[in-house]
Amino acid sequence: MVFYFKALPTLGDYTIFMGLDKHENEDLIKYGFPEDIWFHVDKMSSAHVYLRLHKCQTIDDISEGLLDDCAQLVKANSIQGNKVNNIDVVYTPWFNLKKTTSMDVGQVGFHNSKMVRTVRVVKRLNDTVNRLNKTKVERKPDLKAEREAVNAAEKAERKLQLRDKKRREEMGRLEKERQLEMRSYKGLMVSEKMTSNKQIASSAKSLEELEEDFM
Incomplete structure (x- = not known):
């Protein structure tokens, strides 16, 4: 079972989702999308929350409001984290999640710790959590x-x-050949290299002159 939530509409058309338990988390880790951003309460157990960005967007495109929605949802779904103030939520792109055979179910690490970011959540905002829960859909x-x-x-x-x-490369190649052919043809048509019919006529011997030469 996966739970899907919708971010505040004014923030854009974004879906936030999380697995029912650690077994669904395993599948979410395994079959994530490059556009997915993973959220978790730092140093505490919590749900694995994901934000699916739009195509070609990166973690740098997450607005402050969208980040708040994700952070509040992950805090609300942490038994320990939901009870205390001033917690940190870590987040990173899905492709930075590292899973090895020695790890427990639902446990993850990171390929590059420098790609992990942290946001401080001062306290739970019930209005935000309640709004998100009203959009909740189970699938x-x-x-x-x-x-x-x-x-x-x-x-x-x-x-x-x-x-x-x-196709573009082939068209470019054909056009290049055509241009070379055109330049070659123009070179043959240079006036200095051409003889007109008038020039031929003026330089040719007349019929009478040819007869005289023959005689």
């Missing part, structure tokens, strides 16, 4: 199938881009 998605569908679409897009690149 049982096939995360593997969703990820495979995205992979297939991205592969098809790359093939299309490669085909278009090759």
